[in-house]
Amino acid sequence: GENVEQHPSxxxxxxxxxxxxxCTYSDSASNYFPWYKQELGKRPQLIIDIRSxxxxxxxxxxxxxxxxTAKHFSLHITETQPEDSAVYFCAAAGGTSYGKLTFGQGTxxxxxx
Amino acid sequence: xxxxxxxxxxxxxxxxxxxxxxxxQDMDHENMFWYRQDPGLGLRLIYFSYxxxxxxxxxxxxxxxxxxxxxxxxxxxxxxxxxxQTSMYLCASSLSGYEQFFGPGTRLTVL
Numbered sequence: 001g002e003n004v005e006q007h008p009s010x011x012x013x014x015x016x017x018x019x020x021x022x023c024t025y026s027d028s029a030s031n032y033f034p035w036y037k038q039e040l041g042k043r044p045q046l047i048i049d050i051r052s053x054x055x056x057x058x059x060x061x062x063x064x065x066x067x068x069t070a071k072h073f074s075l076h077i078t079e080t081q082p083e084d085s086a087v088y089f090c091a092a093a094g095g096t097s098y099g100k101l102t103f104g105q106g107t108x109x110x111x112x113x
Numbered sequence: 114x115x116x117x118x119x120x121x122x123x124x125x126x127x128x129x130x131x132x133x134x135x136x137x138q139d140m141d142h143e144n145m146f147w148y149r150q151d152p153g154l155g156l157r158l159i160y161f162s163y164x165x166x167x168x169x170x171x172x173x174x175x176x177x178x179x180x181x182x183x184x185x186x187x188x189x190x191x192x193x194x195x196x197x198q199t200s201m202y203l204c205a206s207s208l209s210g211y212e213q214f215f216g217p218g219t220r221l222t223v224l
Contacts, residue, residue: 001172009153032211043203043215044156089155099144099211100171103156 002027004092006104013080014112021107023090024072030094033066033073034101038087048075052094080111116140117216119204125222132191134219136204143208145187147171147179150201150218162187194223 003026013019025033034049050057050064050073057064061080066073077084087108091101120135136145144163148156148171158171160179168179176198180188187206191198199222205213 006155034212043217045215046212049212093211099207099209099213100146100158100161100169101156101211101213102158102172103148105153105155 002030002092002094002102004090004102004104006090006107008107009105010108010110012110012112015080015082017080017111019075019077019080019084019109019111021075021088021090021109022072023074023092023104024070025092025102026071027092027094028068028071030092032093033064034091034093035062035064035075036089036091036103038089038106040086044089047088077109080109082111082113085109085111117204117206117214119202119216119219121219122217123220123222125224126191126194127224128195130194130223132194132221132223134189134191134202134204134221136187136189136206136216137185138187138206138214139185140206140208140214141184142206142214143184144206144213145181146205146207146213147177147187147189148203148205149173150203156203159189194221196223199223 031052036044038044063076090104146161147159162181178190204216207213
């Protein structure tokens with residue numbers, strides 16, 4: 001089955017800096033790669049996703065890049081703000097999995113004012 | 114807005130008890146999922162269902178069972194709760210396009 005590895009497990013940045021979180025996946029059939037943000041005490045929520053026919057996708061201060069050959073994808077957050085502090089999860093899905101997602105271990109991002 | 118609700122936010126049970134966690138979604142989604150969330154381990158899939166009365170094992174099904182008698186409702190059952198099942202349990206639902214919508218979670222403590 002699919003295996004997703006996520007790094008780093010914790011990330012601390014100063015407000016205004018950029019943050020990058022990286023994930024690798026094992027199943028070359030995977031074709032959907034979402035990123036979820038979970039604030040303290042709240043449910044995970046989708047912030048951005050990318051499909052395997054696209055190499056990069058941007059939404060304001062966040063972007064995701066995908067390298068299918070190397071089987072890795074990354075989340076980039078620019079001009080970080082304290083409200084970006086949360087746990088971020090990457091995930092992968094594809095094939096005939098009925099939308100089954102395999103999640104990474106999570107990254108705790110702390111943005112210091 | 115998609116709404117996914119779970120029957121309890123916090124639950125305390127004793128070892129050996131039978132535990133029911135219920136999840137309801139209001140957007141006619143075909144797929145429903147149960148995860149457990151533990152620090153440093155991410156979200157691990159317990160079971161999922163792609164249709165009424167259909168179920169598939171996830172990555173960690175041992176000690177759990179599920180029931181989906183109606184499209185909007187997906188139940189997770191711990192037949193005999195054990196202390197190592199103390200965790201946060203998250204339900205999610207999706208259409209076939211993969212984006213999953215999560216419930217608020219149930220923090221289960223087994224004493």
